[in-house]
Amino acid sequence: MFDYIEFPMLPIVRVHLVINCVLAFLTVSVVGLRLVARFVTGAGLWWDDYLILFALPQGLGMLIIQGLWAPMGIGYPVTETLPNLETILKLLVAYELIYSTAIGTIKVSVLLFYLRVFVNRGLRMATKAALAFVMLWNIGNILQVFLICRPFAKTYSLTVEGECGDQVASFIAIGAFNVISDVIILTLPLPTVWSLKMATPTKFGLTGVFLVGLVVSVIAIIRIVTLTRLDLQNLTGTMIWADFWSATEPNLGILCVSLPMLGSLLSRCLPSRRGNTKLAYHSSGNGANGSAFSKLKDQSQTDTQIPLENIYAANQEVHYQSAVGAGRTPEPLRTAPDADKDKDSGSDVALTDQPTHLSDQKNGIRVQTKWTISHN
Template identity: 30%
Template sequence: MILTSLRPYDLSVANARQPVVASTVLAVLATLMTLLRYVNRLVQKAPFGWDDFLMLGALLSSYAELILYWCCVTLGGTGRHAADVGYPDILLTLKLLVPFELLYNLSMTCLKCGIIAFYFRLFGRDEIVKRYGKVIIWATVIWGVASIIVIFLICRPFSYSWDTSQPGSCGNRNDMYIINGIGNMLLDIAILVLPLPTIWKLKLPTAQKIGLALIFSLGIFVAIISIIRIKELLAVDFEDITWSLPGGLEWTCLEESIALINANLPFLRSIFKHMTPKAFSAQWASNQQSRRTNTRKTDKSIGDDTEGTFSLVDKSVSSQYMELPDYGTGHSVHSQSGHS
C-alpha cells in the first residue's frame, strides 16, 4: 500500500464522481423545498414554530455531512481502491466517518421531530396526534441519543475506529448499521401512520381524503430509501473502505434530502396559490369569506375549507388556526404556539 498522501483527488473516477454529484443535486433540491417553507411563513405573515427551526437544524446538519462527503472524495480518496490511495488519506476517510455518522443521527432526529411538531400545528386538538405524537418524539430523541452513544462505544479505544494499527477492537459495525437503520425505518413508518386516522375523520369526500392521505404518506419513500441505505452500508468492506464506501455515503445523504423534500411538500400548494392567484381565484374567494367569518366569531373556530390548505387564519403569536377541514361537529383544527 502507498504510504504517502496523494491528495487532492479529482473526480475522474466514476465511483467517486457520480454518487457525490447525485447527493449534491438532491441537497440543492432539498434546500429549495425548505426555503419554500419559510417563504410560505413570510407570505402568510405567520410566526415561525419549532417545526421550522427543527427543519433548519436538519438542513444544516445535512450540509455538514455533504461537506464531509466531498472531503472524503477529494482528500480521502473515497471512490478509489485502497491500493491506489495513500495510507494517511485512508485514515482521514475513517476519521471523517465519525462526525458524518454523528451528523446523520442529529439530522434525522431533528427532521423526525420537526415533522411531528408540524402535525401538532395542524392537528393540535386531536387526541391521537397529541398522545402518540409525544410518544414518537420521545422515542426519536432517545433513539438518536442512543445511536450517538453507540458510535463512541463501538470501538475501544475510540481512536481504534480509524487507526487499527494500535491495540484495540471494534464491535460488529454491520450490526450497528442494521439496528440503526431498522430503528429509523420503524420511526418513519410510525410518523407516516400518525396523521392518517385524523385525516380520515375530516368532513370531506372520500376522494379528497385519499388525496390528503397520499400527500402525508409520501414518507414511505423515505422508509424505502432507508432499506436501500442499510443494504449499501452492509456492502462496505473495511479492507477496501475507500472503494466500497460511496454507496453508503450517497444513500445516507439521499435519505436526508428526500426526507426534507417530503416534509416540505405540503407548502408547495400554498406557494403556487399566491404565485398564480387567478388559477385559484374561486378557492381564494371562498377562503377569504371563511376568514372574514372566522374573525367575527368570538371562539375563532374554523369554517369549512374543503380544499385543505395550510394557511394561517389567526396570525397572532399566541395561537395558530390552520385552514384545514373540520373533522367533526363542533371541532376545529387548532394548536397553541410554543406547546406540543
C-alpha cells in the same frame, strides 16, 4: 486542511456528487420558500421550522464530507488508499454523528408539526409517545458512535490498540429502526384525516401529503442494502453506494417534509378556481395553541383543492354563516336564537336573517354560505 494523497475521481463518484449537489440546491430553495410561506401568511416561525433550519446545515455537512472523500480514493482498493485511510476514518466518525443528528432532527420537526396542528387527544398522545421514542433512538445512535470502539481512538486510528464491535451490524440496526420510525410517524395522522367530513378525493390528497415522506423510507431501505455490502477491511473499495445514499437521505428528508408546506404560497400564486374550498379552522394565540384541524368544516363533494395555507395562518379567526330556505318560502329566513352565540364560539353552523341572493325557484332548497376570515 487534510493531509492525503489525491486520486483521480471515478466517474460514478463524480455522478453521485453532482446528484447530491443538485439535491442540496433544491433543498435549500424549498426551505427558503417554506420560510417565505410562513411569513406571507403572517404565522411566523415555530419549533418545527426552527428544527428544519437546524437540520439543513447538517444535511449540507454530509454533502461536504462526501466531497472531501471523493478525491481520497473512494472506489479504489484499500491497498492503494491506505495512506488516506486514517483521514477517511476520522471523517467517517463525523459522518455518522451528523447523519444521526440530522435524521433525528427531521423526525422531531415532523412530530412537533403534528402537535401544532392537531387537537385530537388520541393523536396527540400517540405523537408524544413517538416523540419520546425518536429522541431515545437518536440518543442511542449518537452514543454508539462513541462507544462502538474502546478506546474511542480505535474508531479512526490504525495504530491504537483496542477492540471494536460489529460496526456494520450497528449501522444496519440503526437503519432498520430509522425505517420503522419513519412509517410510524408518517401514518400517525391518517386515522384522523379519514375521520374528517370531507370529500373522498380530498382525503386521498391529504393522505398523499402526509405520506410523501415515504420516499425517504425507500431511500433508507436502499441504504441498508448497500450497508450489507460494506466491508471495513476494504472500506474505500466498498463504500461508494453507502456514501452516496447516506448523504442523499437527510437532504431528501428535509425536502420532502418542506414541500407540503408551500401550499399557501402556491395558492397565492395560482389563480383560484370557482367551487373549490379550503381547509378552515378556528385558531387563536400562537402556533402551539391554535390548531389547523381543530375546526375543520364540511366540504362539498366536488372539492379537489388541498392547499395547506390555513394550517400556517396562526392568527386567523374564522366565522361561518349559513342561510337555508325553501324555494316556495317568500319571507326572509328567521334568525336562530343561538346564532350569534354559535358564531362567536366557532361552531360549524349559524343561521342568520340575511336574505338569500339566489335566483327564485318554485321548488328546491336554497343555501347560502358565508365565510369571513380576519386576522387578530
